[in-house]
Amino acid sequence: MQARAKTTPDPIRSALSSENGIDFAIIELFFFAYRDFTSDPDQILEQYGFGRAHHRVVHFVNRRPGLTVAELLDVLQITKQSLARVLKQLIDTGYIVQVQGLKDRRQRELYPTAKGRELALALATPQSRRIAEAIRNYGPVEREAIEGFLRGMVKPELRVQVDELPGSKSGEGMRR
Template identity: 45%
Template structure:
């Protein structure tokens, strides 16, 4: 069915430039339902720890850029300092994140996952990788490329640059 849908979309490529409000609404709903599925497996794992999605996002980006600073994480996540501090305090107290004082600037705190944190991150990511792998395999390579292109175009320019740089802003 995915192949038929992809063929239908490719045959109507030009008409996709002029989507109706109903087609756009369906796309928005698809994003909501896909996100619900994408987060369902990690949510079940996080529930055992008493954590939420904010904890998951922090763990993900600390794993992505070991040694990232609290300020960098604030920028990536787009949350308040108070909100992030609450999340980080819990992760540090529970032994999942190690917060180290900067060597050049003592005011900076650099964040690293502990082995326990890395194990949790691996479980959370594996659940999402499995879902994405199945979806990508079923949709096909053209759909995957199109999906990534659409997602990148939906990102704010600063976040797109950050994403394209690899996540830590240093490449």
């Protein structure tokens, strides 16, 4: 048997399977699902010359008008430099406005404009449509399970972020 050059390691020909107790089914479904979930708004964003970072900002500012820069940073878990670039573009182009805080004049409360609201809806519509289609054959019990699963996927210490959004079940997040 010919000795193999040691610089080229052996190929493994067997497929990695769930035998190791890994839930590849859901891992992969989740990956593909999210990929396609984001592809809908991506195409719309492109028309505006924006990207996902813009979408996230527009989304959360619409869902929580008046949230401060710091709050947005916390929700998005990004740095202020990252945010600043995108936020500036959205402000300069009229999708978001900043209002100095009344209680704390250092703060900048962020609000959507009418066109900002329009954009948020335009981006959310195909997403919602895809979801509706995906749960079309399920009832309230299954819906509950799906939401519970997704909620369970969120780090416990960050679940408050979900609760702080309006209409959320666990917080009725009107904490402003």
